[in-house]
Amino acid sequence: MPKKNVFISLFASVQLAIFLLFILAATSIIGTIIPQNNIPDFYIHRYGARTAHFFQLLNITDMYNSWWFLTLLGLFSLNLIVCSLERLPHVLRMIRRNILSLTPKQVRSFPMQRAITLDAAPDVAIERVRALFTHQGWSPKTADKDGETLLAAEKGGWSRLGVYVVHGSILIILIGAAIGSSTVAEKILHQPTFAYKGSIMLPEGQATNHVIAFKRGTHIDLGFHLHCDDFSIEYYANGMPKTYRSAVSILEQGKVVRKGAIEVNHPLTYKGVTFYQSSYQPYQQYRVVLQRQQDGLETKDIVTTAQEVNWPQGGVSYGIVNRESRGEVTGRLKIWFSDGKGDPSIFWVQTGQEALVKRSDTTYRLVIDQLYATGLQATKDPGVGLVYGGCVLMLAGLYVAFFLSHRRLFALIRPDGQGCRIFFAGDANKNRIGFEKKFSEFINKLEH
Structure with a gap:
């Protein structure tokens, strides 16, 4: 009887499969406990310089894209393939x-x-x-x-193949994960735009055509412009954020090709890039809409505190002289308002709410909103379809393997x-x- 190949004996081993699964599960727990893809200062502040340096050496801060984690997945995939090829012929003979x-x-x-x-x-x-x-x-x-x-x-008889359907589905999921890995895209395919994860901090009224890649900090071109039309946020009575939403437009060659909204758990996908609402940043700037109700004449400005703003067409000057804030979020603003006729009006206005300023011969409508930058996470994962397909195939295989x-x-x-x-x-x-x-x-x- 010919001696069995050592390589096949090793990788056809069920014990090896159990060992690799244990290692993958243990490392996945580590990757869940340790926050991923934060800036280096975050890890230094939380864990100390030495530990942060150790994390950097082993790429634990981006563990699921690290060379050693991908190597473990590769070994597990090889183990599954060899195990299946070793045992499948016997099962097929039994079926036939x-x-x-x-x-x-x-x-x-x-x-x-x-x-x-x-x-x-x-x-x-x-x-x-x-x-x-x-x-x-x-x-x-x-x-x-x-x-x-x-x-x-x-x-x-075909139900004996259920376990091999599960094996195949796992391989499909792993292939999909590898295709969607930024490490594979950058270091193997040498195409950083093929798959990536990054972030954008986009102020209201501005547009960008790139994202900042996690960890590397490099710019990755989107291939289109993303414009933040508006950002809105709602708060609970205790001042904690309740929900926030970004209204955006996608532009190509200067033309709007799509409009949409991005909310927590409601992302927006365009050309394979999915944008998730992840954070926000309030600015100490304010968007002012001022309208003279007599004739509908209107002006819009971006202003800061302690700044006098002139509106020559409307014959009005105004400014923000004080504010009430909770942290960086402004609740009320104290406004100085003059049309050169009589004493100036001084009053408080709630941000986002309309105020009517009555003067001697007309009334003005004033709305002031605090400006925000929306924090978005951008992900391009061309392997996600394979991952979902593999999951469906796995469910079918598990049903066959356990119930038939x-x-x-x-x-x-x-x-x-x-x-x-x-x-x-x-x-x-x-x-x-x-x-x-x-x-x-x-x-x-x-x-x-």
Whole structure:
């Protein structure tokens, strides 16, 4: 007998698969506990300089794109492939095996067996057993075996492939993860724009055509412009953010090709790039909309505190002289307002709410909003379709592997005096207890 290849013996080992799964699970826990893709100062401040340097050496701060984690995934994939190729031929032979090729001795060795005597001629007994097989949903085949008649049928032989469907789905998921890895895109494909994760801090009213790649800090071109049209935020009564939303436009060659909104758990995808709402940054600048109601004349400005703003067309000057804030978020603003006729108006206005400024001969409508920058995470993952497809395939494979079984049913009929002796045998590779119950019910129908 030829000696088995050492490489195949190693990678066909179930023990190796369990070991690799344990290592992958342990490292994944580490990657979950330690925040990923933050700036170096974050890790120095939280863990200290030495630990942060150790994290950097092992690339733990971007663990799922690190060379060693991808190597573990590669070894696990190789293990799955070799295991499957090593065992699959035997399973295929079992599925393709002619069920009538079994001898009476082999049939009598099956774990489920029962013998009955039927008061009928052999031909009649064979037809009754065949009818019972057919009525119960089995498709029997018949052969003569050493003076006995063998009726044999099987169901679900293909269910033995369920575990290999699961193996294949895992490989598809891993391939999809590798395709979507920024490390693979940059260091193997040498195309950083093929797959990446980055961030944008985009002020209201501005546009960008690039994102900042996580960790590397390099600019990655989007291939289009993303414009922040508006940012809105709602707060709870205690001042904590309740929800925030970015209204954006996508521009190509200076033209708007799409408008949309980005909210927490409601991303926006365009040309394979998905934008997630991740943060925001309030600025100490304010967007002012001032309208003279008499004739509808309007002006819009971006202003800061302690700045006098002139509106020559409307004959008005105004400014922000004070503010009430909670942290960086402004709640109220104190406004100085003059149209050169009488004493200036001084009043408080809530940010985002309309205020009417009544002067001697007209009324002005004033709305002031605090300016924000929206923090977005941008992800381009061309392998995500494979990952989702692999997950669906895995569910199908798990269902087949755990809930379906390969069942075989046999009947050996031989003359016995004035009647026939019928020996029934059966087997199932899974859920044998359930099949034993059906096996008994099957025979009882013949007896009664």
